[in-house]
Amino acid sequence: MGREFIDMFDEWAKSYDDTVTGQDPQYKDVFEKYHEILQSVADAAEGNTLEFGVGTGNLSEKLLAKGLKITGIEPSKEMREHASRKFPMLSITDGDFLSFPEPAEQVTSIVSTWAFHHLTDHEKDQAIGSYAALLPKGGKIIFADTVFSSEDDRDKLIQGETEKGYDRLVKDLTTEYYTTMEVLEKIFLAHGFYVTFKQMNRFVYLITAEKA
Template sequence: MKQKIEILEQYNDKLSAIYDEATSDRDHPWVAPRKIEELTAPYAKQGCEVLDIGIGTGRSSKPLFKKGCKITGIDISKEMIAEAASKFPEWKIHKQNIEEGFSFLEDKRFDIIIASGALEFVSDIKKVLKNISELLKPSGKICFTYEKLLEESRLQKWKEAELGKGIANPIPELLSFLVYRHTKEEITKIMNDLNLEVLQDEEFTAYHKTVDNIPVIYGIVLAEKK
């Protein structure tokens, strides 16, 4: 199924104003940026070039910035970008749908590329990961999360489904864009095909849905360009 890009964009534009508060909620925190920070910490050196795919309000890049990394970001939502830019004017952020490639980055290459909570919205994760891997310097690291396909789950049993499926019925228009899920085996095969060496591969609870407190399970991968 094809992603409904306009609805995805509108949803994130609306979300941007409350994103930081909502994702810091003590009962329902968004854990992915902390996991990205944990796995990339050994490689985050002063002056290293970082690309954040789906940068949002900047939560996933902030720890790397604090360690002296230079941040470039990409996001489809102009309002998310405006939030990030207001807090971090030093960052260079591009408005782009990551499914459409990265030619606007020209010859720029990165030491670390992160994608925290973004790749679940792309219909062809292999193509996007291939394009991302081409932006890495030799021995560069990629660290990304993905939403797991889980047969037993009330929410995550569909390979592709609207964000609201399993919770809301009928699904409101604003939640009708798609989430794409993957097994660990699918992601491992993609890494092998792209010649990326997996250094770490974990599963974690990324957040809980506010409705019925359902846990949402993600995978996180740290890999190196060979």
């Protein structure tokens, strides 16, 4: 359920903010338009918001600036501590996409960025099913994440990054659970959501699902 990547999350805590601002060439394209993408997620969120994978708190900052009440979930102790130092007003709880304390109040938006790919497709299905039970009619899931139009496109992209010598990025793309739009759409539809995909950069799509 993504917990197998905790060591990587802990390691990234200190360098993540540098990476997302383009200082690591291997990940520059992955995080292109980073703040624009975060703002797109925040703009679509409404009401009480459940945020998975708070990381260093950059999306949380934009959600707070909008005046939203946030319940933050983050499995990495290092990430939680880093975000709390940056934004002391944040309330962040240990948890993950599948195992988290249920919010005390009705949630109307569920958000996450660059994180949902840490679940297998089966786990993604489990997660969306649990979120369907939490959200009211019209409630939204807004994720920004790497997703591919087809398995062939995924293979071609990985081959291209391999040829560039981007070994760390290739390792991520081949060991984490990146899926296709077709698979995600089927999962959302099965749990009663309408879903749209908007490409934000070469890797990342804004995924917006609304409960019917």
